[in-house]
Amino acid sequence: MIAKRIIPCLDILAGRTVKGVNFVGLKDAGDPVVLASMYSDKGADELVFLDISATEEQRDAFEPLVYEVAKTLSIPFTVGGGIKSVEKVGRLLHQGVDKVSINSSAVMNPDLVSQISKVYGSQCLVVAIDAKFEQGDWWVYTTGGKKKTKLKLLTWAKECEERGAGEILFTSMDHDGTKAGFANTILSELSQSLSIPIIASGGAGTIQDFIDVFSKGKADAALAASVFHFEEIEIKPLKQELASAHIPVRL
């Protein structure tokens, strides 16, 4: 059986890690290369780097950084943020990245999903979807959760699958930051209506939340940021607890 994956996500601004990464005993907690290898040593199954830079000048620092991380890391490495073209995907893959994650640009130009999967293969394409539950349904948001779209989560996810997405990274905006658990009901629905892997994001607070996202939410992978950055949950003990709960993991 394939193991359920635990994926820490790092936010990168102008080539540095941001959003409260706070490790005791780490000299430079802002250096993404240091953090990446630390997470790998701690048993992360994969890493996601999200470029949250707002300006082109800030973004320029991203590719050289990604190259340095890819050189060091021996586990799969996904990057996202500001990817709008097939050319950009090619450049990132050439820096040693294994997968790219696209979000708003896919909504604005769904054909981008088809093009990337055609040129570089589904295996390197993650489509990230942010959604919120309103008036009886899950609605897709873009631009970091700022803009509401007319797309419903399940319909959009299905379209991405048909266009060749290799995985869906779903973030529930209702659960993100609450540390009260993942959106397991909709996750399980998503997981069962699609035949590509689902990465769950938003809401991780306790080890039990991870057990639930795999057993109840039927997710294939779980992504989290702050619980790992602040060492509220350590990856190794987390995976041991998952194994005790009969969830297949890589120990």
Add this chain to the structure above:
Amino acid sequence: MKNEVVIVDYGVGNVQSIRFALNRLGWEGVLTSDVTTIENAKHVIFPGVGHAEVAAKQLSASGLDHVLKQLTQPVLGICLGMQLMCTSSEEGDTKGLGLFDLEIKRFESGLKVPCVGWNRLEDLKSPLFAGLEARNHVYFVHSFYAPLSAQTIAVANYGQPYSAALQNDNFFAVQFHPERSGEVGERILKNFLNL
């Protein structure tokens, strides 16, 4: 000078992560389509990602398909590289190199496809896996698989058991990505380079 290993360049996919993994082991991965360089290499890596039919076309257009079949040094196919070393693939009804007598099949419905993630290796049967224990995890990303055969040297299970790795004389192949499989993957690459 660093030890060199040749990576066959036939215009598909991204080989940067393989080169990085080789560098971490103290080797230089030389990406080339030059026949003489490939023939004279001590070790040859045959990579591949993407679509089998597209890759097979590019391989035959490059003329390297004939070169690969004649090689006598250790050759390691990775992922789609492994699938192209088999007789044929259901993906686009593609003809392969026939180095392994196997037909590549699509995972049946009901399973998540692509199969993405870390899976266990079982029934290890080759010097490629020296020093490793069964049940070690490696990283897979694939939608098509090689069934079991006499040439199977490692088994993985996804819906059913299938070939995670194959060997026929000097030809080795792995369905998973040793370059992204942590220490286990590095050990496998090291074992190959020591052959």
